[in-house]
Amino acid sequence: MTSAVSNVTASASRLPQSRGLGRQILRDLGGLALLAIASLVVGLVMNRLSAAPLPIVYQTPEQRFDAELTTLVAAPPFKISPAATVGLEEFRLAVASKGVLIFDARPSAFFENGHVPGALNLARDDFAQDYRRLAGVLQPAHDKPIIVYCSGGDCHDSRLVANALLSLGFSNVRVFSGGWEAWSAAGLPASTGSEQ
Amino acid sequence: MTSPDDSRRNYVVLTISLVGAAVFIYAGIDKIRDPLQFADSIAAFAILPAVFINLLALALPPFEIACGLLLLPPATRPVGALAVAVISLVFFTALAFALLRGLTLDCGCFGTGAPSRPRMWLELALDAVLFSGALFVYLRSIKRLPARAVNTTQSRYD
Numbered sequence: 624m625t626s627a628v629s630n631v632t633a634s635a636s637r638l639p640q641s642r643g644l645g646r647q648i649l650r651d652l653g654g655l656a657l658l659a660i661a662s663l664v665v666g667l668v669m670n671r672l673s674a675a676p677l678p679i680v681y682q683t684p685e686q687r688f689d690a691e692l693t694t695l696v697a698a699p700p701f702k703i704s705p706a707a708t709v710g711l712e713e714f715r716l717a718v719a720s721k722g723v724l725i726f727d728a729r730p731s732a733f734f735e736n737g738h739v740p741g742a743l744n745l746a747r748d749d750f751a752q753d754y755r756r757l758a759g760v761l762q763p764a765h766d767k768p769i770i771v772y773c774s775g776g777d778c779h780d781s782r783l784v785a786n787a788l789l790s791l792g793f794s795n796v797r798v799f800s801g802g803w804e805a806w807s808a809a810g811l812p813a814s815t816g817s818e819q
Numbered sequence: 820m821t822s823p824d825d826s827r828r829n830y831v832v833l834t835i836s837l838v839g840a841a842v843f844i845y846a847g848i849d850k851i852r853d854p855l856q857f858a859d860s861i862a863a864f865a866i867l868p869a870v871f872i873n874l875l876a877l878a879l880p881p882f883e884i885a886c887g888l889l890l891l892p893p894a895t896r897p898v899g900a901l902a903v904a905v906i907s908l909v910f911f912t913a914l915a916f917a918l919l920r921g922l923t924l925d926c927g928c929f930g931t932g933a934p935s936r937p938r939m940w941l942e943l944a945l946d947a948v949l950f951s952g953a954l955f956v957y958l959r960s961i962k963r964l965p966a967r968a969v970n971t972t973q974s975r976y977d
Contacts, residue, residue, distance in 0.1 A: 647897070647961050654898040655905065658885055659878070666877030670854070681858055681872035774933035804933050 684747065688783050691751045692790070707797040709770060711809060714799040717770055718742075724764055726788075728773040728780040729803065737813045739772065739806055744817070747773070747780035750787060761793075768795045775802025832959050835952040836896060839903050840887040842949065846929050847883030854880070860927025863934070864917050882906070890956075897960040903953035911946040914939055 670676045682690075709717070717723040718739055726745040727738045734744040743760065745753045754761065769788060773780035781798045788796045799806075807813060850857045858876035861867060867875065886906065889899030914926055918939055925934045928942050 644961060648901075651898050651901045651957075651961075655902050658889075658898070658902060659882060662882035662885060663874065663878035665881040666874075666879075669851070669881070670877050673854075675855075677854055677858060677873045677877065679870075679873060681862060681869040681876075683862065684859060778934060802933075 684780075684783065688747060688750065688787065692787055708800045709797050711799075711801050711805050714770060714772070714801070714806075715809075715811060717768070723768045723770055724760070726769065726771045726784060727803075728771050728784040729778075731817075733774070733803075735816055737807065737815055738803070740812055740814045742772075742814075745771070745784055747783050750784065754791075765793055766795065768797070769793055770797050770799050772799040772802045772806070775800075775804030775806075778802060828959065832896075832956050835956050836890045836900070839900075839949060839952060839956070840890040842929075843883045843887035843890070843903060847880045847887065849929065850876075850883070850927065851880035857927050860925055863922070863924040864913050864926075865922070866913060866916070893960075897957055900953045900957035900960060904950055904957055907946045907950035907953060911943060911950060914943045914946065918943065 718725060718741060721741060725739055725742040727734050727742045728745060728747045729738075730746050730748045731744055734742075734746070738744070743757055745757060769785075771781040771785045771788070773784075781800070781802065785796045785798045854873075854876045857880070858873050861872050861875055862869075882902070883906070886899055886902040889895040890903065891899075910926075910928060914928075917924060917926075918936070923934045923936050924939070926939060926942050928946075
């Protein structure tokens with residue numbers, strides 16, 4: 624008898640209970656929507672106050688790079704074309720020979736954490752600034768062999784930088800597609816900090 | 820009176836909330852420092868049109884930090900847990916979709932690095948864990964009051 628009464632009471636109370644739960648979930652979803660709107664407002668305000676605000680519509684690295692490149696020279700419209708590549712062994716020999724200019728296209732923080740010995744940081748992110756900084760090395764090197772690398776995997780900063788150098792008149796530019804990942808995985812020597 | 824089972828569950832809820840809060844606050848701060856890099860990571864998924872990418876890159880970091888903070892006080896924990904569950908599910912779906920399409924990318928979820936599929940799998944697993952934990956915390960938080968109400972009604976007739 625007692626259990627029958629409990630069952631009836633429990634079933635009867637289930638309806639308002641589920642209604643209460645539903646209301647609670649709706650209230651929380653409303654809170655979630657408000658939170659999303661508030662976050663967007665905060666994000667937009669912070670962007671407005673930032674030193675380098677993002678445009679509202681996203682620009683691909685290629686579009687940004689093209690815009691940056693035109694600040695250096697009146698270069699023709701920048702297009703990605705398949706750059707010549709070198710494998711790990713050829714790259715290792717080139718580094719050892721010291722007759723090739725090696726450029727690391729990764730951001731400076733990554734470069735400082737570890738880079739190929741003798742490499743110079745010509746970051747895709749700060750290309751125009753780095754290009755001016757390295758003018759002394761780059762100006763006499765228009766016909767010198769150059770190899771560019773980035774993180775490895777599917778990173779394409781090295782290809783962007785290599786193509787930029789080609790469009791700036793450098794004739795012998797190739798890409799080490801294995802990048803930093805392949806170099807460090809092979810246990811080859813590394814340097815840290817900024818350029819020597 | 821709280822049963823030992825209840826108090827054990829409360830500790831589990833508290834632990835999950837603290838871990839979830841730490842993960843989300845860290846992830847939000849990390850993304851807020853370099854919104855451009857994060858926008859590039861979102862674009863690599865090739866899901867959103869260009870007009871939404873920067874808006875998401877700007878809104879998501881404060882949203883994640885707010886989620887983490889809301890998980891801390893018990894009063895706001897349900898909203899925080901629901902937000903973490905929803906956002907983890909979104910991340911999980913986007914990553915799973917990218918893996919199925921054979922993409923190798925840096926998801927930008929917890930800092931930046933070289934694009935890597937093993938790391939994508941790891942982040943997919945972390946999203947699944949975060950989703951399950953947040954859902955547990957949310958269900959536990961919203962079930963508490965009604966469950967007590969049923970028990971009180973029952974005990975009156977026993």
